[in-house]
Amino acid sequence: MSLREVWKLAGLEVEVKNLDKVFWPEEGWTKGDLLRYYRTVAPYLLPYLRGRPLTLKMCPDGVAAGCYYRRKRPGHAPDWMPAVLYNPKTRTGQVPLILVENEAHLIWLVNQAAVEFHVWASFARDLGHPTWLVLDLDPGDRSRFADVLEAALWVRRELERLGLEGWPKTSGGRGVHVLVPLEPGRYTHAQVRAWAKGFALRLAERSHGLLRLPHGATHRGAGVFVDYAQNGYGRNTAAPYSVRARPGAPVSTPLGWDEVAAGGFDPASFHLGNLPARLERNGDPMRGMLAGGARLPEL
Known part of the structure; x- marks a missing residue:
């Protein structure tokens, strides 16, 4: 060349x-x-x-x-x-x-x-009107990627209970993003962020300690943190x-959800x-x- x-x-x-x-x-x-x-x-x-x-x-x-x-x-x-x-x-x-x-x-x-x-x-x-919602799942410093995949499955189940479909992908690091497509022109960024925060709280309450809300930029401890703040104007x-x-x-x-459920892979692969x-x-x-x-x- x-x-x-x-x-x-x-x-x-x-x-x-x-x-x-x-x-x-x-x-x-x-x-x-x-x-x-x-x-x-x-x-x-x-x-x-x-x-x-x-x-x-x-x-x-x-x-x-x-x-x-x-x-x-x-x-x-x-x-x-x-x-x-x-x-x-x-x-x-x-x-x-x-x-x-x-x-x-x-x-x-x-x-x-x-x-x-x-x-x-x-x-x-x-x-001003997003067409998808993002749930960013980041592992704590004592968690494994397998924990992130388990957390993603929790997200999927809770979304399905609400009649919503999520689409997973690796972040390119140690995390997973789950995207939820939205009806165009219906919601502001602020509305989507508020809903995502409420959903993250729901996950934290129901997942027996696996999913947690972030506190600051550093994710310390076990569990997987649900970062809802990527939903915002200009984010x-x-x-x-x-x-x-x-x-x-x-x-x-x-990723396919079957891949998430099967696990056993390194996102760096x-x-x-x-x-x-x-x-x-x-x-x-x-x-x-x-x-x-x-x-x-x-x-």
Whole structure:
């Protein structure tokens, strides 16, 4: 492979550079490997990104050399890169948030050293109304990943009792995210966050100490913490099939509930090197989440 190539994507020409730059030193994976990964999984990833504001984790010199977050559309971006204006509370003016609509947009951002893609729960056309709810299950420092999978099954059962369906994925770390699709345009971020908090309290009361509410940023002790705070205006979650800027290049990977119930796997076993083969073999177990959304019942 040459150090520079031009890829034709979505009717556009995208230049990709420094393909031999090592991004994961221990594994020897390069920027070229990252670019090829995102090009391969784009048909599965784009349905979760398209039309939603993004926050990116940028690692210009690889994941071991320091990374930073970016949500503002780069000033040097080509004219065909889309954005949506957003007025954050911390600034007086509007910020153009990054959007991705097609494969060319995705690969242009990865060529700029975007490793992680974090996505809003709402669309750019209706920023104030999320179309999914997120329950982030994080293990305490004395818990195992098996405990997180058991907790996810508790979440599933409690959702089903309320007539709701949840869709699990690994976080790309030691946790699991369960997403619940919502009817578009019905709920504000504040309403969804309040419902998620009430549901987390319900889980904590019924799970015999397995599920707990977080207290601060550090999760100490046994049990699994239900972080409902990812539901909020301007908050975002690692997108399905996003690589994480961590050793081993783990991927936030959608799971089937049968896989959750069977357990016995390490979430780090899903990574940049093998996810395309998994998708080719199994397809996307989360794809049904995009078909529609539900109303939140009273707790």
